[in-house]
Amino acid sequence: MDLRFGPDQERLRVEARDWLEAHVPRAGNGGPLPSLDTAEGFDAHRVWERTMFEARWAVVSWPERYGGRDGGLFDWLVFEEEYYRAQAPTRVGQNGIFLLAPTLFEFGTEEQKDRYLPPMASGEEIWCQGWSEPDAGSDLAAIRSRADRRGGDWVLNGQKTWCSRGAFADWLFGLFRSDPAAERHRGLTYFLVPMDAPGVTVRPIAQLDGETGFAEVFFDDVVVPDAQVLGEAHRGWEVAMATAGSERGLSLRSPARYTEAAARLVALHRRCAERHPVRAARLADAVAKAVVDAEAYRYHTYMTATRVLAGGSVGAEASMNKVFWSETDLAIHRTALELLGPEAELLDDEGRPPAWLDGYLFALAGPIYAGTNEIQRNVVAERVLGLPRA
Amino acid sequence: MQFAFDDRQVEFRAQLRALAEKECTPADLRAAWESAPGWSADRWRALGDMGILAVTVPEAQGGLGLGFVDLVLLLEEAGRSGLPEPVVETVAVAAPLFAALGTDASGRWLEGIASGEVAVGVAAPPGAPEGPGGPVLVNAGGALLVLPSAGGALHVVETTGAGSAGLALEPKRSVDGARHLVEVGGEPPAETEVAAAGPGLELWRRACDRGAWGTAAVLLGVADRLVGFGAEHAKARVQFGKPIGSFQAVKHHLAGALVRLEFARPLVYAAAWALDEGDEEAPRLVSMAKSAASDAASVAASVALQVHGAIGYTWEHDLHLWMKRAWALGAAWGDAGWHRARLLGQISW
Numbered sequence: 132m133d134l135r136f137g138p139d140q141e142r143l144r145v146e147a148r149d150w151l152e153a154h155v156p157r158a159g160n161g162g163p164l165p166s167l168d169t170a171e172g173f174d175a176h177r178v179w180e181r182t183m184f185e186a187r188w189a190v191v192s193w194p195e196r197y198g199g200r201d202g203g204l205f206d207w208l209v210f211e212e213e214y215y216r217a218q219a220p221t222r223v224g225q226n227g228i229f230l231l232a233p234t235l236f237e238f239g240t241e242e243q244k245d246r247y248l249p250p251m252a253s254g255e256e257i258w259c260q261g262w263s264e265p266d267a268g269s270d271l272a273a274i275r276s277r278a279d280r281r282g283g284d285w286v287l288n289g290q291k292t293w294c295s296r297g298a299f300a301d302w303l304f305g306l307f308r309s310d311p312a313a314e315r316h317r318g319l320t321y322f323l324v325p326m327d328a329p330g331v332t333v334r335p336i337a338q339l340d341g342e343t344g345f346a347e348v349f350f351d352d353v354v355v356p357d358a359q360v361l362g363e364a365h366r367g368w369e370v371a372m373a374t375a376g377s378e379r380g381l382s383l384r385s386p387a388r389y390t391e392a393a394a395r396l397v398a399l400h401r402r403c404a405e406r407h408p409v410r411a412a413r414l415a416d417a418v419a420k421a422v423v424d425a426e427a428y429r430y431h432t433y434m435t436a437t438r439v440l441a442g443g444s445v446g447a448e449a450s451m452n453k454v455f456w457s458e459t460d461l462a463i464h465r466t467a468l469e470l471l472g473p474e475a476e477l478l479d480d481e482g483r484p485p486a487w488l489d490g491y492l493f494a495l496a497g498p499i500y501a502g503t504n505e506i507q508r509n510v511v512a513e514r515v516l517g518l519p520r521a
Numbered sequence: 522m523q524f525a526f527d528d529r530q531v532e533f534r535a536q537l538r539a540l541a542e543k544e545c546t547p548a549d550l551r552a553a554w555e556s557a558p559g560w561s562a563d564r565w566r567a568l569g570d571m572g573i574l575a576v577t578v579p580e581a582q583g584g585l586g587l588g589f590v591d592l593v594l595l596l597e598e599a600g601r602s603g604l605p606e607p608v609v610e611t612v613a614v615a616a617p618l619f620a621a622l623g624t625d626a627s628g629r630w631l632e633g634i635a636s637g638e639v640a641v642g643v644a645a646p647p648g649a650p651e652g653p654g655g656p657v658l659v660n661a662g663g664a665l666l667v668l669p670s671a672g673g674a675l676h677v678v679e680t681t682g683a684g685s686a687g688l689a690l691e692p693k694r695s696v697d698g699a700r701h702l703v704e705v706g707g708e709p710p711a712e713t714e715v716a717a718a719g720p721g722l723e724l725w726r727r728a729c730d731r732g733a734w735g736t737a738a739v740l741l742g743v744a745d746r747l748v749g750f751g752a753e754h755a756k757a758r759v760q761f762g763k764p765i766g767s768f769q770a771v772k773h774h775l776a777g778a779l780v781r782l783e784f785a786r787p788l789v790y791a792a793a794w795a796l797d798e799g800d801e802e803a804p805r806l807v808s809m810a811k812s813a814a815s816d817a818a819s820v821a822a823s824v825a826l827q828v829h830g831a832i833g834y835t836w837e838h839d840l841h842l843w844m845k846r847a848w849a850l851g852a853a854w855g856d857a858g859w860h861r862a863r864l865l866g867q868i869s870w
Contacts, residue, residue, distance in 0.1 A: 454777075
């Protein structure tokens with residue numbers, strides 16, 4: 132056991148820190164960027180992705196031929212620590228880079244990897260997800276959007292919803308029912324669909340925070356060639372579960388997000404203690420608990436990464452991860468709002484939620500997306516503890 | 522970065538599990554409840570023969586000269602199997618302290634620990650800021666007692682009975698009947714001092730960190746056993762024509778307890794590494810580890826009882842043997858809240 136990062140990682144850390152210091156958009160330096168969930172903000176975040184890509188920071192852990200640095204999991208974790216430490220912008224490309232890309236590396240053909248990975252890394256093509264439908268949320272295998280064979284192509288019809296980034300994205304990855312006669316987990320196919328294809332209609336949905344962060348997407352005789360099927364036809368459930376594993380497990384939520392938030396929470400608590408000592412004393416235990424949980428998640432991630440590098444897999448344990456990070460995120464932000472007391476409800480001069488409130492609104496979605504925490508607890512109980520299915 | 526155990530460390534744990542399955546059954550634990558000192562000299566010698574008691578003893582004194590990363594899985598297993606012996610006090614707290622003292626006497630004590638002849642108890646004096654549980658000697662019956670005086674000097678007393686070295690040792694019963702405790706009365710005599718007030722206090726603080734860390738490791742095993750009890754019962758117990766483990770309300774209780782345990786583990790393991798390295802982060806990691814492990818064991822105890830229903834509330838069911846261990850150890854060496862306050866710099870040993 133050795134919990135030190137190696138010299139290569141420490142060099143990478145210094146290089147990343149210096150670059151981020153010089154380039155992260157801040158006040159007086161082109162920032163902070165407008166909200167990702169507005170047309171203007173989306174474009175500004177796309178430019179930031181391009182800036183990172185050109186300096187080869189967009190996809191540290193990818194092979195060089197796709198724009199990465201051939202880095203390992205720990206290189207990526209070190210970069211993420213520096214990224215959050217620098218309070219750099221939210222990654223507009225994260226659905227593609229952190230969710231679709233691991234699935235492409237596992238199931239994609241060489242042609243697909245060459246076609247999709249570089250523009251994903253550069254921010255030229257931003258991806259959204261197409262999982263949920265109006266009647267298929269937690270019960271994802273109940274999806275009804277169809278893929279029918281016509282000529283040598285597929286024709287998509289139906290409706291997807293809650294597509295994060297869907298309002299402005301360029302491409303969508305999602306599941307469609309390709310064999311209605313098959314058992315419901317079979318007969319599904321995983322498609323890659325351009326959002327500007329004829330027959331695709333996007334209707335943005337305003338979220339709790341007032342921004343159009345997600346969207347409904349309608350498919351009306353959208354023609355898609357075989358080259359845009361990821362994995363085998365009718366085996367899409369297996370491919371989708373790999374993506375879901377990334378979403379719940381290692382790649383979407385790196386621990387730096389929580390350790391940074393916990394550090395800011397401790398600073399907020401210190402300021403609160405000066406003006407509102409009684410409130411600060413009452414909340415001290417919750418502040419410390421947030422620190423413990425953020426660190427627990429960090430060390431847990433190091434253990435998981437060590438196991439994965441030794442050839443192990445993540446599996447159903449990703450569900451434990453998802454429950455833990457989503458609840459930790461919520462607890463950190465709720466505690467911050469309690470420390471702010473009556474100021475917590477105030478919006479900024481432009482009528483937008485300030486950082487902690489904005490973070491809280493975002494954190495509220497955590498126990499819902501990527502499979503609700505109730506679904507995750509079912510998975511943990513059945514596949515880790517071996518309890519019988521209902 | 523390599524956050525994993527090696528084959529030898531995992532194999533050592535398997536050996537202890539095999540021993541405990543034979544020598545520390547629930548019936549053995551119940552026997553420990555019935556008679557002071559609550560633990561078995563035969564089992565202690567068996568642990569010594571296996572080398573577990575020698576892990577942190579330097580090779581010069583007949584030990585293995587290993588560290589806390591080598592020890593942590595063994596302590597976790599001790600909690601899982603419910604061992605009532607003072608392994609934490611002897612191996613995690615006392616042996617590294619004696620090694621640091623480097624005297625002729627401490628060398629003899631270390632040889633006794635390595636050979637399985639000496640068990641150690643640790644006590645905090647009345648008025649000590651925090652420690653192994655107020656003025657109580659944990660797991661009385663050891664041949665040696667480590668305690669600081671009110672002035673901060675550190676003492677080691679060879680116990681010979683109720684009136685050792687002029688100290689009054691009054692037996693106390695614990696809710697965990699396997700823990701036969703003793704309250705220490707009086708000040709230790711000058712000739713038992715092993716370190717003067719300044720350095721003694723520093724040695725004592727480090728000993729407290731090791732005690733809290735070792736207890737956290739044991740609590741992981743206690744929590745693991747409790748979640749296991751709950752899961753087994755949920756699979757076997759049938760109501761409404763189905764195993765109760767098929768109901769979401771039951772599943773979610775158990776999954777929640779498992780998540781708390783799963784995320785307490787890496788903190789305890791990371792603290793072991795930091796203690797081995799003498800890392801300056803070690804005290805913070807110890808407090809994180811103890812708070813997370815105390816909470817995980819507490820949640821596991823509540824959930825296991827609720828999943829069992831009335832049968833778990835009986836004396837006959839073994840569940841309470843581990844549930845009460847979780848309560849007792851959760852509060853020993855600083856409870857979860859104490860360690861969180863320490864993390865914020867509000868209190869210290």
